[in-house]
Amino acid sequence: xxxxGVGEPSGVFQRYARVLRRPHVPTLLLVGVFGRxxxxxxxxxLTLHVRNGLQMDFASAGLVxxxxxxxxxxxxxxxxxxxxxxxxxxxxLPSIVVEAGxxxxxxxxGFQVLLVLMFLAGLFSLPVFTVVRQSMGVVVRGPDRTTAFxxxxxxxxxxxxxxxxxxxxxxxxISTTASLLLVGALVVFAGVILMVTxxxxxxxxxxxxxxEAVDDLAAPSRPTDASxxxxxxxxxxxxxxxxxxxxxxxxxxxSISAAAMMVMALGAGMALAGTEVALVGFNETLGGGGDxxxxxxxxxxxxxxxxxxxxxxxSRKFDPFAIIIVLGLTLVPVAFSLTLALISIALFASGFxxxxxxxxxxxxxxxxxxxxxxxxxxxLYGSAMTAGTAAGTPLVGVMLDVGGPxxxxxxxxxxxxxxGVVAMVLRQIRRRRRRMAxx
Numbered sequence: 001x002x003x004x005g006v007g008e009p010s011g012v013f014q015r016y017a018r019v020l021r022r023p024h025v026p027t028l029l030l031v032g033v034f035g036r037x038x039x040x041x042x043x044x045x046l047t048l049h050v051r052n053g054l055q056m057d058f059a060s061a062g063l064v065x066x067x068x069x070x071x072x073x074x075x076x077x078x079x080x081x082x083x084x085x086x087x088x089x090x091x092x093l094p095s096i097v098v099e100a101g102x103x104x105x106x107x108x109x110g111f112q113v114l115l116v117l118m119f120l121a122g123l124f125s126l127p128v129f130t131v132v133r134q135s136m137g138v139v140v141r142g143p144d145r146t147t148a149f150x151x152x153x154x155x156x157x158x159x160x161x162x163x164x165x166x167x168x169x170x171x172x173x174i175s176t177t178a179s180l181l182l183v184g185a186l187v188v189f190a191g192v193i194l195m196v197t198x199x200x201x202x203x204x205x206x207x208x209x210x211x212e213a214v215d216d217l218a219a220p221s222r223p224t225d226a227s228x229x230x231x232x233x234x235x236x237x238x239x240x241x242x243x244x245x246x247x248x249x250x251x252x253x254x255s256i257s258a259a260a261m262m263v264m265a266l267g268a269g270m271a272l273a274g275t276e277v278a279l280v281g282f283n284e285t286l287g288g289g290g291d292x293x294x295x296x297x298x299x300x301x302x303x304x305x306x307x308x309x310x311x312x313x314x315s316r317k318f319d320p321f322a323i324i325i326v327l328g329l330t331l332v333p334v335a336f337s338l339t340l341a342l343i344s345i346a347l348f349a350s351g352f353x354x355x356x357x358x359x360x361x362x363x364x365x366x367x368x369x370x371x372x373x374x375x376x377x378x379x380l381y382g383s384a385m386t387a388g389t390a391a392g393t394p395l396v397g398v399m400l401d402v403g404g405p406x407x408x409x410x411x412x413x414x415x416x417x418x419x420g421v422v423a424m425v426l427r428q429i430r431r432r433r434r435r436m437a438x439x
Contacts, residue, residue, distance in 0.1 A: 071122020
């Protein structure tokens with residue numbers, strides 16, 4: 001009887017171990033952690049700096065954060081396009097110079113200059129999300145791709161558990177100046193790792209491109225153009241009539257399927273960022289302090305971490321549009337929880353679907369977009385989520401003032417459900433068009 005080797009992983013861990021043994025995957029996860037630390041800590045750090053360092057109000061702090069967010073939303077598709085055209089190193093070098101320089105100079109400038117610096121930092125933000133997800137889609141294929149995206153989602157959750165609390169402690173205990181300089185140093189560190197490792201973003205960059213990569217090089221479900229196939233009658237070729245050349249479209253990869261993913265990203269960003277703000281309202285309702293708020297955030301993120309682990313171990317794929325609907329429905333119990341224990345249970349259940357949503361969405365977008373355009377697509381996806389975040393935060397603030405946290409959470413649940421329904425409708429339109437074209 002054959003026995004398993006000592007130390008050989010089994011069960012769900014075997015899939016994770018297999019993915020982690022792949023070239024580039026551990027490095028990509030490490031880069032994802034360090035590259036996401038600056039932006040995950042930026043909102044609370046800039047708020048503390050404007051409030052405590054510049055002695056200004058919360059509205060001014062929100063404006064600084066908004067400038068960073070607007071810069072990211074505008075710059076992400078552009079940075080992704082540079083990754084597609086010129087490669088990782090050419091895309092990352094300007095980010096190292098501009099973003100790190102902006103955060104390095106931030107402690108030493110006034111409010112007006114800080115607004116400009118944060119917009120530039122966002123505009124030239126390190127394209128971590130784009131590079132990591134695009135490269136993961138190249139180096140990992142088949143069923144393991146789901147596990148790889150789940151690992152990235154899990155490490156992202158760890159970042160959002162650690163970074164905001166850690167940077168707030170550092171900023172309070174030492175200074176916001178030291179914290180901002182640390183953020184700039186992290187940008188340089190992550191950028192240098194990206195430039196040194198230069199992870200592949202196309203199958204042609206792999207040492208030996210696998211056979212399964214061939215389908216990724218072309219647009220999914222691309223119809224065959226009959227006019228390009230020479231018709232033969234006996235030995236005499238039939239010369240086809242010249243066909244008018246279609247006009248080149250802006251973002252030709254943006255199909256209805258890809259557009260549905262952008263709609264979903266917009267709603268997901270709004271729901272998730274809005275929930276973060278609404279939890280502050282719940283904390284005030286419960287009369288809790290900072291420790292209570294971090295308990296709620298921690299439980300929510302831990303639920304996402306567990307959900308990502310479970311999802312990554314599954315071989316079956318799930319529809320991201322269905323997942324965001326379920327995510328919205330699980331927010332409803334959060335709205336009507338009256339104690340910290342009940343809120344924590346409800347938040348864990350809701351958080352359980354966050355990482356699976358991000359994983360399924362990245363996988364679906366990877367399948368829907370040709371490999372040569374995935375950098376731009378991932379950038380636009382990130383911009384859609386950022387735009388949802390920028391829209392959701394102030395809207396939830398208004399709802400908190402008008403109706404309290406229960407009304408705010410219920411509204412966010414409705415946004416998530418409506419987003420999933422709209423995305424499904426767009427998908428049905430695409431399928432109907434395909435059936436009509438084939439009939």
